[in-house]
Amino acid sequence: MNKKIVVYFLGWVLLIEAASMIVPCIISVIAGENDVWPWFLLSMGISAVPGVLLIRKKLRSGHFFAKEGFVLTALGWLILSLVGALPFFLSGRIPNYVDALFETASGFTTTGSSILSEVEAIGKGLLFWRSFTHWIGGMGVLVLILAIVPQGGGDKMQIMKAESPGPSVSKLVPRVRETALILYLIYFGMTTLAILSYFASGMPIFDAICIGFGTAGTGGFTVRNEGMLHYNTVSQVLITVWMILFGVNFNAYYLMVRKKWKEAFTIEEVFVYVGIIVVSTLLLTIGVMLTPGQGKEGGFFYSLHHASFTLASIISTTGFSTLDFHQWPEYARTILVMVMCIGACAGSTGGGFKVSRVILLFKEAKNELHLLVHPNAVRAVKLNRKTVDAQTLRSVNHYLILYVAIFAFSVLLVSIDGFDFTTNFSSVAATLNNIGPGLSIVGPTGNYSGFSIFSKLVLTFDMIAGRLELLPLLLLFSRKTWSKHY
Amino acid sequence: MNIIIIGCGKIGASLAEQLNSEGHNITIVDRNEKAVSSLALSLDIIGVTGNGAMLDVQKEAGVETADILIAVTGSDEVNMLCCLIAKKEGHCYTVARIRNAEYENEIEYLKQELGLSYVINPEKMCAREIVRLLRFPSALEIESFYRGRIDMVKMKISPDSPVVNTALKDLTRKVSAKVLICILERGKEVVIPSGNTVLEAGDQISFIAKPAESLAFARECKLEKLPVNSVFMVGGGKIAYYVAELLETLKKKISMKVVEINPATCNIIADRFPNVIVINADGSKKSTLIEEGVANTDFFLSLTGIDEENIILGLVVDELTDARLITKVNHMNPAEIPSGLSLGSIVCPNLIASNAIVRFxxxxxxxxxxxxxxxxxxxxxxxxxxxxxxxxxxxxxxxxxxxxxxxxxxxxxxxxxxxxxxxxxxxxxxxxxxxxxxxxxxxxxxxxxxxxxx
Missing domain, CATH: 3.30.70.1450 (Regulator of K+ conductance, C-terminal domain)
Incomplete structure (x- = not known):
C-alpha cells in the first residue's frame, strides 16, 4: 500500500477540518461565549499543525488503487470525528469525550442522533459547528478535497468511489476534479436556496442556516429544544420539500443543469423513491389521524402535513421530527422502520440501504422466480433501460449480507444495556442508516444519553460504517490491508 | 478540448493516456465493459459502454460538445460510420483509422465524402518507417521532418569512431559532415547535450541533418554497412504488404522473401507482388528460417501479430546471422521492453499512429x-x-x-x-x-x- 499518499490526503482532511471550525469560532466570539471560543482555537491548532506538516512533503509517486481509496476514506472519517469532538469536550459543554465523539460522528455522518436533551444549552458556536458537520459530511470531505486541491494523476476516482454512496459511482464529466466541483456547486447552490427559503418563511437567520445545513446534508440536528415544532407550518412544509429534494440522486440535478430534461425525469430510482414517499405518506396519514392527542383532534390536513414531514424526514434519512411518532399505531411505526432501512437514492446526501439497491434486489428475485419456471432462461437485470453488469449485482448481494450481519451484531451488542427490543433495534436502524431518532427511548422526544459508553461506541461505529457503506471501515480490520505479503 | 475516442484497444488506450496527460477531456467508448471501466479508473477520463457507431451512444458520450472524435476500433468500416455520424450530429473534427489496403486508393474520396479530417493507417506509417531504416542501415531510428527532406537519425557510436572523446563544439574538426547532435542517451540517462558534452563509445546519439549528410556522417563514423540487397520478413500481414509496396517503387531492386503461415494471406501478397518470394510455412521454426536462407539476408523483419513471437524471433535470428533486425511490437510499449536485448530497431505501429493523432x-x-x-x-x-x-x-x-x-x-x-x-x-x-x-x-x-x- 502507498502509505505516503494516504498520509498526504489525511493532512488535507485535518486542514479542511481546521478551516471549517473558523466560522463556528467567530460565531462563538460574537455570542460572547468566552468559555467556548478559546477551545475552538485550540482544536483548530491541534488539527491544522499536523495537517500542514503532513502536506508539506511533496508526493513523488501518486499511485492510487482501490485499497488506498478505502483505507484513506475510513481513516479520514475516523480522524474527522475524533478531532471534531474536541471543541465539545474541551469546552466542557459535553463533559464526556465518548459523548462528544458520538455527537460529532453523528454530525459528520449526517445521522443527527444526539445525546443532548437540552440542545440550546451548548451555545450558538457549538450548535453551528454541529450543523456544519452535517453539511461537510453530506457530500463528503474527500470529495471536497478532490474539488479544491489540484491533483495530478487520474486514479483519484478510487477516493470518490470509496466515499460516495451507491452501488456504482460514476463520473459526470471526464475529470474527477471537475466532477467533484460540479457536485459541490450543485450542493452549495441548493443549500443556499434552502436557507433563503427558510429565512423568507420567517425563521431567524441563525436557525435558517443551521436547519439549511441539516436538510442539505440530510443530517437532522436541531437548534431548538422543542425541535421543529418551534417553526411555523410554512417553514415545516418547506423543510419537507427540501428534505425530499436532497434525497434525490444528484445526477438528476446535473442532467437538469445540462438541460437533459428527458433523462433527468426518467431515472428509475427517483420514480420508485417518489412512489414510496406517496404511498407511505397516505398510509401514515391514517395512522396519525388515529393517534389521540395528535391527528384525532387535528383532522386530515394536520395529519397529512405531519405524516409527510415525518416520512420525508425518515426516507431522506434526515431525522427531523414534529410529532412524537412513537405514539403512532404499531403499523405506522413499522412502516417507518422499514422506510428507515430503505433510505434515500444513491448519489444523494442521504444514507440507508439505498433505493437503487432495493430495486436491484427485487429485480434479481423476480429473475430467480423466472428461472424456477424456465431453468435455462437467460435474463438480464436492467436499471434505467441499461443492463446492470454482474459485478454490480454481486456487490449488491454481498452488501445485503454485510448489512444484515452488522445490523444483527450491533443489536446484540447494544442489547447488553438491557433496554427493550424496540429501542435496541430502532437505535441500530437509526444510526446504521444515518437517520437520527428511533423509537421508544431513542424516539423523537428521547435521546441516546441513556446508553452505556460501550453501546455509544458501537453506535458510533455503525454511523460511520453506514455513511461509508460498510466496506471501507471493515477493510481497516483486515490483516490483508496492512500486511505487505498479501 | 473535449475528445471522444471510440475503440478501447491498444491504440485507443495509448491515445487516451497521451491526450489526457496533455490536459484534454477524454471520453472513451467501447463495447467491452471491462476494457472501458478499467481504463476509466486508471486515467482521469470517463467511459461509455456501447456501440460507438450508434447515435444514442455517441450522444451519451457528448458528441454535441466534442471537438474531436477519434474512431480506432478494429474495423475500418465501423470507424468510418462512427465518423460519419459524428460529423452529421456534432461539429467536431473526425479522425478514423483505416488500414485495409483495399481502401488505399480511395482514401481521398472517402475523406471528402465522409467529411474525415484525418485518416491514419498505422501499418502504412510503420512500413514507411521500416523502409527509411532499410535505406539507412546504420541508423537505429529515423524520423523525418520537412516532408522527408530532413532526417533525425539515431546511431550508436562505435569504439573505433573518430568522434569518441570529442566535445560537440569540436566535432567539425573531426568530421566534415554537417550534423547537429540534439539528443544523447548514455545508459539510462537522456540529455539534450551542450557544446561541452563529450561523446563516449556506446553513446546513442540523435542528430538532425539532410539525408546525404547523415550518410556521410555515418561513413565518417565508420558505421556504414553494405547496401541492402535482401530483406527477409516473417509475417505477411498488412505491414509486410506496405513494405513490399514501398520497396517496389525504389529504383534499386531489393529481393524480398515473406514467410507466412496462413495460406490466404500468402495469396494476397503473391497476387499483388509477383517478384516477392512467398513461403507458406511456420516462420517461428528455426528450421524453416535456416532452410529459407536467413543466414544470407541483409535485413530481417519480425512482423507477426504476436509481440512475444517477434521478440523471440529477433533473438534467434541474431544468433544465426549478422543481419540487421527490425522487430515489430504492438501491444507492448517499446519503452517497457528490457534494454540489452539485441532486437535491432523496434517499431510500434500503434505508437506511431497515436503520436500522429496527438500531433493533430x-x-x-x-x-x-x-x-x-x-x-x-x-x-x-x-x-x-x-x-x-x-x-x-x-x-x-x-x-x-x-x-x-x-x-x-x-x-x-x-x-x-x-x-x-x-x-x-x-x-x-x-x-x-x-x-x-x-x-x-x-x-x-x-x-x-x-x-x-x-
Missing part, C-alpha cells in the same frame, strides 16, 4: 501563428521532437537565438528556410515562413512554439 490534436489546440507539422516521441517517450511552420510574426520571430530566453531542456535544433537547413547558432533567427525543429525533454510540456520561452 495539438495542431487544433495550438495558436494560429504556428502549424505543428511533425511530432515524434523518442528515447522511450522522454524526449519530443517537434516541427513547426511559422505563419506570422510573433514574440519569437526576428530575434537572434542567443537573445531568446528559452527554458532549460529545450533546443532549437534546426531552422529550414527556402529548403536550406540553417545551422541554428546564436546569431540565427526565426522568420515567418521558416520551418523550425525543436527538441525538448517531454516533461517540459512544450505544446506550442511560444512555450519554449521562459
Amino acid at each position: 490534436a495539438r495542431g487544433l489546440a495550438g495558436s494560429h501563428d504556428f502549424n505543428i507539422e511533425a511530432l515524434y516521441k523518442v528515447a522511450g517517450g522522454r524526449v519530443e521532437a517537434q516541427e513547426y511552420e511559422i505563419n506570422s510574426e510573433s514574440v519569437i520571430t526576428g530575434i537572434p537565438l542567443k537573445d531568446l530566453k528559452t527554458k532549460s531542456g529545450v533546443l532549437v535544433a534546426a531552422i529550414i528556410r527556402d529548403h536550406q537547413l540553417i545551422r541554428p547558432d546564436g546569431a540565427a533567427e526565426m522568420r515567418v515562413g521558416d520551418h523550425v525543429v525543436i527538441v525538448t525533454l517531454a516533461d517540459r510540456k512544450i505544446r506550442d512554439l511560444v512555450d519554449i520561452l521562459e
